[in-house]
Amino acid sequence: MQAMLNFxxxxxxxxxxxxxxLIALVTVLMNLLLPLWQHARLLRLGQQR
Amino acid sequence: xxxxxxxxxxPESFYRLSSRLLPSLSICCLFAFAYGLWGGLINAPADxxxxxxxxxxxxxxxxxxxxxFIYIVMAACSLIFLVWKxxxxxxxxxxxxPVGAWITLLALLSGSIWGRPTWGTWWVWDSRLTSELIxxxxxxxxxxxxxxxxxxxxxxxxxxxxxxxxxxNIPIIHFSVEWWNTLHQGASLSLLHKPxxxxxxxxxxxxxxxxxxxxxxxxxxxRARNELLQREQQAKWVQALRxxx
Numbered sequence: 001m002q003a004m005l006n007f008x009x010x011x012x013x014x015x016x017x018x019x020x021x022l023i024a025l026v027t028v029l030m031n032l033l034l035p036l037w038q039h040a041r042l043l044r045l046g047q048q049r
Numbered sequence: 050x051x052x053x054x055x056x057x058x059x060p061e062s063f064y065r066l067s068s069r070l071l072p073s074l075s076i077c078c079l080f081a082f083a084y085g086l087w088g089g090l091i092n093a094p095a096d097x098x099x100x101x102x103x104x105x106x107x108x109x110x111x112x113x114x115x116x117x118f119i120y121i122v123m124a125a126c127s128l129i130f131l132v133w134k135x136x137x138x139x140x141x142x143x144x145x146x147p148v149g150a151w152i153t154l155l156a157l158l159s160g161s162i163w164g165r166p167t168w169g170t171w172w173v174w175d176s177r178l179t180s181e182l183i184x185x186x187x188x189x190x191x192x193x194x195x196x197x198x199x200x201x202x203x204x205x206x207x208x209x210x211x212x213x214x215x216x217x218n219i220p221i222i223h224f225s226v227e228w229w230n231t232l233h234q235g236a237s238l239s240l241l242h243k244p245x246x247x248x249x250x251x252x253x254x255x256x257x258x259x260x261x262x263x264x265x266x267x268x269x270x271x272r273a274r275n276e277l278l279q280r281e282q283q284a285k286w287v288q289a290l291r292x293x294x
Contacts, residue, residue, distance in 0.1 A: 007091075010101035016166050017104050020159045021090075024108045027155050028264065031148055035271035042278045043291055 058137040060277045061286040067270040074267050081260030088253025096250075105163040107254060110238075111261040112156035116184060117219055119149035119265060123191075124216045127209035137273075139205040140280070142212065143195060144272035148265060150188035157181060168232050176225035177233035180218060187215040 008014050089107035096103040126142035129135055160178070161171045172178065191211055198204035226235045237245045244251050281287045 010104070011095070013101040013104075013166060016102055016162050020105045020108050020162050023158055024112075024155055027151050031151055031268050032271070035268065035275055038275050039271065039278070042275055045291065 055135075058135050060137070060140075060281050060284070063137055064274055064277055064286070064290075067274065071267065071270060074263055074270075078260055078263035078267060081256045081263060085253045085256035085260055088249075089257065093250045093253060099167060102163060102166045103250075105159055106250075107257045109156060109159040109163055110254060111258045112152050112159060113181070114258055115261050115265055116149065116153040116156050116181065117222060118262070119145050119152060120184065120188075120212075120215070120219060123149065123212050124219075127212040130205060131209050131213075136205075136280075139209070140273050140276045141269060142209065143205070144269050144276055145265075146188055146192050146195070147272070148268045150185060150192065152261075152265070153181065153185045153188055157185065164232075173232055175231040175233065176229040177222065177231050180222040180225050183218055184215075184222060187211075187218060191215070 008018065010017055085107060089104055093104075095101045123142045123145045126138040126145070129138040130142065157178075160181075164173075165171050191208055194211055195204055195208045198207055225231060226233050238254075246254065278287055278290075
């Protein structure tokens with residue numbers, strides 16, 4: 001458990017490191033999901049007619 | 050040769066071929082990220098000067114590299130579109146701009162958060178940081194110009210011209226750390242010189258760069274497919290796709 005906490009704490013740099021990785025994760029996922037949703041919407045558009 | 054190029058550049062075959070590429074690209078991308086994150090966050094020891102803050106490098110360096118790489122791809126596509134009028138090049142350039150802007154923002158944010166513990170400041174108006182910020186504005190200008198002019202056919206040409214003008218900023222960003230005094234460190238990776246990083250830190254970094262490049266390819270394909278579906282609404286192949294769902 002302590003080893004885990006130490007890993008996340010990173011000698012005090014944890015806040016900086018993990019906030020960068022969190023921002024990156026959100027950005028990366030958003031840029032994947034938005035076009036995927038749009039794709040589904042574009043294909044559905046034709047079926048309703 | 051030209052026949053093959055034109056065949057692949059036709060919207061329908063690009064749509065089919067690129068869609069078929071997506072699964073393998075995604076698997077390679079996941080493996081590259083998995084190895085890069087394991088190597089960068091767990092396996093590599095803390096840096097003797099920067100402690101654990103250097104682990105921000107595994108996001109920052111790939112994003113900074115990609116921000117330039119994506120712009121160069123956009124410029125090449127813009128040139129192809131202006132000279133040979135291949136519409137697919139315009140589609141790829143248009144699809145690259147949003148992901149390029151987000152990646153540039155990511156490079157700036159990660160650099161800022163890295164700068165705080167390392168330099169003692171979130172931001173300085175020095176050459177590298179300022180020219181990278183200008184790159185973000187060029188991406189945003191490109192996107193705004195397209196949005197304003199679309200769907201007029203001139204939108205593609207105007208955007209392509211803007212993109213080619215903006216190329217002048219790329220060497221400025223790249224060489225800024227050599228031409229001017231700056232807080233930013235010089236290049237640690239170069240095609241011509243031996244890398245200035247230990248292998249245990251270097252290989253995960255290369256994997257992350259590869260992962261981000263594959264990620265860019267995936268996002269461009271996803272966006273280009275949507276763009277084609279919208280532009281070719283009336284075409285038979287789009288109608289057929291919609292009937293299948």
